Amino acid sequence: MQRLLFTPLTALLGSPCVRLLVPRVAPRTQCGCSCGIRRPLRPGQYSTISDVALQPGRGTVSLPSKAAERVVGRWLLVCSGTVAGAVILGGVTRLTESGLSMVDWHLIKEMKPPTSQEEWEAEFQKYQQFPEFKILNHDMTLAEFKFIWYMEYSHRMWGRLVGLAYILPAAYFWKKGWLTRGLKGRVLALCGLVCFQGLLGWYMVKSGLEEKPDSYDIPRVSQYRLAAHLGSALVLYCASLWTSLSLLLPQHKLPETRQLLRLRRFAHGTAGLVFLTALSGAFVAGLDAGLVYNSFPKMGESWIPEDLFTFSPLLRNVFENPTMVQFDHRVLVGLGISTLLMYVPTPLAATHQSGSLALLSVALWLMNELRRVPK
Secondary structure, three states, X not given: OHHHHHHXXXXXXXXXXXXXXXXXOOOEEEOOOOOXXXXXXXXXXOOOHHHHHOOXXXXXXXXXXXXXXXXXXXHXXXXXXXXXXXXXXXXXXXXXXXXXXXXXXXXXXXXXXXXXHHHHHHHHHHHOOOHHHHHXXXXXXXXXXXXXXXXXXXXXXXXXXXXXXXXXXXXXXXXXXXXXXXXXXXXXXXXXXXXXXXXXXXXXHHHHHOOXXXXXXXXXXXHHHHHHHHHHHHHHHHHHHHHHXXXXXXXXXXXXXXXXXXXXXXXXXXXXXXXXXXXXXXXXXXXXHHHOOOOOOOEOOEOXXXXXXXXXXXXXXXHHOHHHXXXXXXXXXXXXXXXXXXXXXXXXXXXXXXXXXXXXXXXXXXHHHHHOOOO
16 A cells, blocks of 8 residues: 555656756755754745645645646647637628628627517617618618628627637636746737737727718728738637647657758748738728629739729729739639639638638648757
């Protein structure tokens, strides 16, 4: 029985990892006898983990370990997956023109959907006070309104789920002591970015609810705010996935070669190009530029359309001219060809967006692998 109890404990206390984490023991001074006498320990200095656990008011210590790192890494991997789902669901919400159906924003109150006929009619009446109904959907029925409302509702509720997936486990891991000092800073930044995403999403929706006198254009959100909303979501996704891979992937020891340097540059360039392409897609969605020209490789009858530089000053064309915005996106991406030819069907466009996330994930994985190569 003594062997069963004390042999594993002796092995644990004698392991190098524990010796590094436990404060050093005060040196012994030799006396005339064969035993050693310890010097008095300073306040806060303990000899073993058991001494720390036995101090009044102290519980058992939870030390960072490889097992804790794996748990945190898997948690962040799941979080990055929830962000990817939010990006795809947000794209579908935009394609079904559902984003302006919920005209209020309440963190808790709006979590309960309408349940009675009276509540649905009241919600529909609120929607009728805004430009999208007056200009675009003036003949919409209540049943059609329910569809777009539930699309936006699902997107907002998924966003709340993403927030809980970050904040609640982060608080638990923090309390358990499973986060190193560096990880604490990253986790705080990720949780802050999640909260910022919710505010930025409502700021984006507000731009589509504003009345514009003497304007009969189709109401839509600002393409700048839409790009900012998508861009911050991609930053959150990349940061979460990068941190997760850094914790989960083993370190490699590969020789530094010229081919390896080229591959590293290729990985960084690919990630940057995919990110830029995704942002250009946000401008395409914000301006409905995907519906301007639906032929490939030519745009209409020309390789370069005549209305490519109609806005003044010239730089406005890059961000506000639908023709130029689509032209830029065509140059940046090849996967959108089939989407254009089939007149932007919702399922294919959602697959197009998820494909960019998959490519970005592969590029991040490759960058993380090459980062571990000793320079």
